[in-house]
Amino acid sequence: xxxxxxxxxxxxxxxxxxxxxxxxxxxxxxxxxxxxxxxxxxxxxxxxxxxxxxxxxxxxxxxxxxxxxxxxxxxxxxxxxxxxxxxxxxxxxxxxxxxxxxxxxxxxxxxxxxxxxxxxxxxxxxxxxxxxxxxxxxxxxxxxxxxxxxxxxxxxxxxxxxxxxxxxxxxxxxxxxxxxxxxxxxxxxxxxxxxxxxxxxxxxxxxxxxxxxxxxxxxxxxxxxxxxxxxxxxxxxxxxxxxxxxxxxxxxxxxxxxxxxxxxxxxxxxxxxxxxxxxxxxxxxxxxxxxxx
Numbered sequence: 001x002x003x004x005x006x007x008x009x010x011x012x013x014x015x016x017x018x019x020x021x022x023x024x025x026x027x028x029x030x031x032x033x034x035x036x037x038x039x040x041x042x043x044x045x046x047x048x049x050x051x052x053x054x055x056x057x058x059x060x061x062x063x064x065x066x067x068x069x070x071x072x073x074x075x076x077x078x079x080x081x082x083x084x085x086x087x088x089x090x091x092x093x094x095x096x097x098x099x100x101x102x103x104x105x106x107x108x109x110x111x112x113x114x115x116x117x118x119x120x121x122x123x124x125x126x127x128x129x130x131x132x133x134x135x136x137x138x139x140x141x142x143x144x145x146x147x148x149x150x151x152x153x154x155x156x157x158x159x160x161x162x163x164x165x166x167x168x169x170x171x172x173x174x175x176x177x178x179x180x181x182x183x184x185x186x187x188x189x190x191x192x193x194x195x196x197x198x199x200x201x202x203x204x205x206x207x208x209x210x211x212x213x214x215x216x217x218x219x220x221x222x223x224x225x226x227x228x229x230x231x232x233x234x235x236x237x238x239x240x241x242x243x244x245x246x247x248x249x250x251x252x253x254x255x256x257x258x259x260x261x262x263x264x265x266x267x268x269x270x271x272x273x274x275x276x277x278x279x280x281x282x283x284x285x286x287x288x289x290x291x292x293x
Contacts, residue, residue, distance in 0.1 A: 001104065002033040004080030004098060008062075010040040012048050017089040017214060024091035030098040033080055036060050038070040056245045060117035067155075068173040068186045071155055084159035086211055087137065088208040089115070093210040100159050100209045110201040111191060112160045113153020114209025115139045121216050128220070129270040131258050132277060136215045142254045143205065150193035150205040151247050155184075157211045160189035164201075168194040175238050182231035185239055192243045222273070234248045237288025251280070256293055 008079055009018050018037070018227055025035050037053060038060045039045050046061055051114070053059070060077050062070040062284055072168055075083060086092055096114070103112045116138040130141035137156050144150065171186040218224065236245060264270035 001081040005084045005210045006036045006074035007088050008038045014088050020091045021137035029098045036074050038074040050136050068287045069162045072170040087156040088139045090156050090211045090213040103204050108202045109204050110164050111203040113205050114157040114161045117175040117212045118158045119212050125220050127269040127273040135225050138213050147206045152188040165195050182228050185235040185237050226280050229280040233281035233284025233290035237285045285293040
């Protein structure tokens with residue numbers, strides 16, 4: 001199986017992160033057949049990275065702006081039978097690709113997601129409960145501890161059979177990240193769409209498929225957490241027009257149990273944050289549904 005790895009970025013500010021990511025891909029025990037760096041269609045940005053990235057990384061100019069457009073452009077250029085994605089501010093464990101590909105030996109496995117470990121520039125905030133690590137784009141408490149079938153992977157660490165895109169099309173840009181607008185859910189929407197069309201395919205979470213995700217100081221703030229929570233609720237309002245969101249309801253029950261446990265243990269900072277995030281997600285969801293009607 002030929003493997004393509006796609007990395008998308010939109011800013012010069014992440015140069016050091018991008019270089020760390022790319023070098024981690026070049027250092028894999030199983031080498032990718034190609035690495036694509038997809039950039040927003042800005043001449044200055046393209047020239048900037050052309051002068052700085054390794055020669056064996058191919059630069060691709062996106063057909064539009066936003067993460068979904070960049071991913072879709074990469075998909076159209078990629079030659080791999082397996083197409084993997086990693087965030088521009090993440091870096092891969094050296095066994096990342098090797099462990100991911102083992103899952104695709106099962107012909108029924110079409111999508112693989114892996115573990116995303118947060119690495120904070122400073123200390124982890126005391127108020128950030130592990131159940132809320134999705135806020136910083138990472139694996140969160142309540143996800144499986146062992147290899148399991150799941151509904152969808154998290155975008156910072158995922159791989160697909162090429163056939164998945166031939167059958168289900170591409171990522172939907174209206175539910176994707178766009179610059180600093182924190183919409184999310186394009187990978188969830190795609191996975192649910194694929195399952196509708198091919199109910200027997202397996203979508204696997206494998207915790208041995210590991211990437212490390214940088215969490216800068218700017219994301220380790222309550223302001224960012226609440227903004228991310230609002231857009232999470234809004235994004236789910238978009239998805240709920242077409243899909244049943246049972247996974248979210250189960251997660252909500254987990255959060256309620258987590259809040260009660262923290263009250264008993266006098267962990268009030270985490271408890272208050274959990275309550276506020278639940279409320280803000282709910283508020284964002286209501287706003288989204290009202291605007292979409």
